[in-house]
Amino acid sequence: MNELKSDLSVVGKRIPKLDASLKAMGRAEYIQDIKLPGMVYGKILYSSYAHANIIKIDTSKAVALPGVHAVLTGEDIPGKMKMGFYKDNPPIKKGKVCSFRDEVAAVAAKSPEIARKALSLIEIEYEELEGIFDPEKAMKKDSPLVHEKNKTNILKLPWKLHYGDVEKAGEKAAFTVEDRFSTTWVTHCCLGTSGAVALFDANDNLTIYTNTQIPSLAQKDFLEALKAMGLENKRARVIKPVIGGGFGSKLDTYAYEHIAILLAHKCRKPVKLTFDRQEEFKATSTRQPAIIDIRQGCDKNGKLLFRDIKMILDNGAYTSWGATTPSVMMMPVTSLYRVKNVRYSAKCVYTNNTYSQAMRGYGNPQATFAIESSMDMLAEKAGIDPIEFRRINRNHPGDVTPQKFKITTCGLDLCLDTVEKELKENNIKQKGVGIGIASLIHVGGGARIYKSDGCGAILKMDDYGKVDIFTGGTDMGQGLDNITAQIVAEELGLFAEDINVVHTDTDVCPWDVGAHASRSTFVAGNAALGAAKKVKEKLLEFGSKILDADPGDLVLRDRLIFVPGDNEKKMAIDKLLRKAHFSPGGTMLMADFFYDPDNENLGKEFKGNMSMTYTFGVHGVRVKVDVETGKVEVLEYVAAHDVGRAINPLLLEGQVYGGVVMGLGYALTEEVVHKKGKNMNANFRDYKLFTAKDAIKIKAPVLETPDKDGPFGAKGIGEPGCVPTAPAIANAIYDAVGVRIYDLPITPEKVLAALKEKNN
C-alpha cells in the first residue's frame, strides 16, 4: 500500500470545477447552442407500431414542401450501415419495424417547424404483426420472432460460467436461500438532451459535433458509416461540445448521429438534429431490465459456500451495449465477498421493447440488488447479524477471486465499520423504522473490455508557465478536467488554473477508449501524469543547468523551481521556460504519453484480472415506512467508499451524492412504463425523478486506501455511488416492517400489497 503523501499542494484539494464559472454564467456551449452558417434542421419519424411490416412509404408531399432540403427512408440507407455491438440495427429501418422507437424516415428542412410539418406529410402503410414484450415468453418455441433470420429470439452470447462445484457445495450448506428478483427499465435523464450537428467540407470530409463519451470509437463508427456511403479514405472529425450529462448514455453511436450524417451529405449543408424531451425518453436507450434467480448458501458459521445465479435480460429489438452487461454483472456475482463455488448464466432475449444500453454501473446495480438482498435473507436464516455476516465473508487485500481478480487494496472492512458506527449510534428501535446495508465491488483501475484500455495525453508548456494538456479522456460534468489539471499541476509545481485541459476534438486530442467503467481518473489520470513526468524531467534538467544545481535537489512547487533551503537557487518556472525557448539550440517543453494499464481481458471461462484495482463501498440507510400508505421515507443515508486517494474531495463527494440519489430513484421511484412496447411516461411529470424537495442529507465518508498503481493512489469513483442503494433500501424496509420487496422500483403500491399479504 502506498503511504499517503501529505506534502501535496494541489492534489487532495477541494478545487472547484474548472469550467464551473463558465457554466454559472450561462456561457458554456452545449449541442443545443451550436449554430453554423447555412445550417438546416433534421427530424426523425418513428414507427407507429411495435412490430409491423412496412408496406408502402410515400414521401412525395414532404419532398414537395417548400423549405425541405432532404428526405430519407430506409431505402436510402447503405446496406452496410449498421449500428450497435451486434451490428443488427440500421439507422432507418426498411421492410419491417421491430419497436416503437424504430426510425422510418427523416427530413432536413430550413426550420424545425418545417421539418416537423414535413414528417406529418409522410404517408406510411403498415401491416401490424404480433408483438412479443415478455422476455420469458419470447424464449418459447412458438413465440413471434423479432428477427426472423435468427430463427430464435435468444441471442447467441456466451454468458455462462461455473467455478468450483455449486451442486456439491449446496449439499454441504447449513442454510440456503433461493429467490427471484427483477428490475425494470430506467433511463439516464441527462438534462441536456441528445443531439448532433454534421457537416461535410468540399472534399467530403466529415465534421460532427456530438455528445459522446467515446470520441475515438465514435470516430471509428463514423468512418465506417462514410465507407458504407461510398466515401472511402475520408476524414471524420468528432467535436464534443459541453456535455449535459452522460451516465453511460453516450457510450454508443446512434441513429440520430448517422441520420444527421446522411442528411448533411444529401443536402450539402450542416444539419442539426437534437432531441426534445419526449424523444429523449422514447428514443434513447435504458438500463437493461433483468429477471434474476439467485440461490446462495452458507455453513453454520455463516461462511458463504456457494452462489448460483441465472438471469434473463430483455434485450429489446436491437443490440447495443446492454447485452454485454453480464460481463460486468459477473464481477459482483463472483467477487463480492469470498465465495469459491459460483455459477452464473445470462440469456439476452429479443423483444419488441426498447433496446438497452450502458447506464452508470453497467449491470452492477441489477446484480447487486439481487445479491445483497439475498445476503440479508441468508444472514437472517443463519441467525447472524447482517453486518457481521458480511464481515465474515468480506474480501481481503491480496485475495484472488474465483474470476482471477486480484484484490490489491480493499477498504470493505473500513466501510463496514464506518457505516455500522453511523447507523447504530442513535438506533432507537421505533415502529416502522429500520436500517439496511449493502456493499459493492466495482472496477477502480480501468477495465479491459477492448484489446486496449489505453488513453493518450499530449502536454505542452508555454513561455508563461501555462500548460495545455490534450487528453483522450472525456469530461461530461463528472470532473475529469479537474482531475487532469490537479495531477499535472502537482507534478509540475503549478496551480490548477495554470492547466488548460483540452478534451474536445479528435483532430487534436489523442486516442482513448472512452469514459466508461469509472476508468477516467485512473487511466486518463495516469496518462496525464506520465506526460507531466516527462516534461518535469526536462524542466529539472534545464533548471539544473541554469541554477547550477543537481536535478535531484530541485523542487517544483508554487510556480517556482528551487533548491529547498538555498535562496540563491530559485527561479520562477515561467522565467525558466522563456530561457528554454529563447536560447540558441532551444528546446520545446512538450511530451506525449500513452498509458495502457497492465490489466487483462477476460479470457477462458471469463477469468482474468480485468482491472488494475477494485473499489469497494458500503451504503447504510435508515428508513421509515408508513404502513397506511406504503410510502418509504429515507431518514439517514451513509455512503462509505474506498476511493484509493481523493484527488479532489469536493468533486468526489459530488460523484457519490449524485450516484446515491440516482440509486434512490432506481430503488423507489423510477420506471419507464411500457405498455405493449409503447412508452407511456415520456415526460418528467410521469417519470419520477427525485427533486430538490425529496433531497436528503447524505454522509459520504471518504476512506483512503492509496493504490500503488493509481495516479497519486486514486481509484475510480464515477459509478459506485449508485450500485448498492436499492438493496440497502430493500433491506431497511424489511428491517422496518418485515416485508421483502423483490421487484424494483419499490413503489408504495408494492409495499402496501406486501404488507397486506403478510397480515393475511
Place this chain on the structure above:
Amino acid sequence: MATNISFILNGDEISYEVKDHWTLLHLLREKMGLIGTKEGCGNGECGACTVIVDKLAINSCLYLAVEADGKTIETIEGLASSDGTLHPVQQSFVDNGGIQCGFCSPGMIMSSKALLDENPGADYEQIKHALAGNICRCTGYVQILESVEAARDMGGQK
C-alpha cells in the same frame, strides 16, 4: 400575427417585434442569442429555462413572449457584474460543487436568486421548496442546497 413589445432585459431597454406564438424562451435563445437559458423539456417540468420576470422565477418555455411587454426580465447573462465578478449565488454554486454538467445550473441559479431576493433568510426547507421545480441529474441536490445555503449565509442578494 406579430406584436411590438418593450421590456427591460438585464437592465437594457429592449423593443422587439414578436410573433404571438413565440415563447419567451424562443425569443431569448433563438432570436436574441441568449443561450444561457436552457431548454430541458419544453413543458415546464425541469426548470432549466428559469428566468426572473418582475422578481418571480418563471419557466420561460411556458411564458409567451408577448406577455413580457412592460416587464423587467433577468436572465443568467445579467447576473455577473460588468467587470466579470460573479453574483454571490453564482460564486457559491461554483465554490460548493453545485455545478457538474451545468445544464441545469442557469435555471437553478435563477430560482435561487429569486428566492434569496424575496427571502434572504430562507431556511433549508424553504430552499428545497423553491428549487422543487428545477431538476438536476448529476448532483443529487446535496451540493446545490449547500450552495444556496452558503449564498444565503454570505448575504446572497445584491
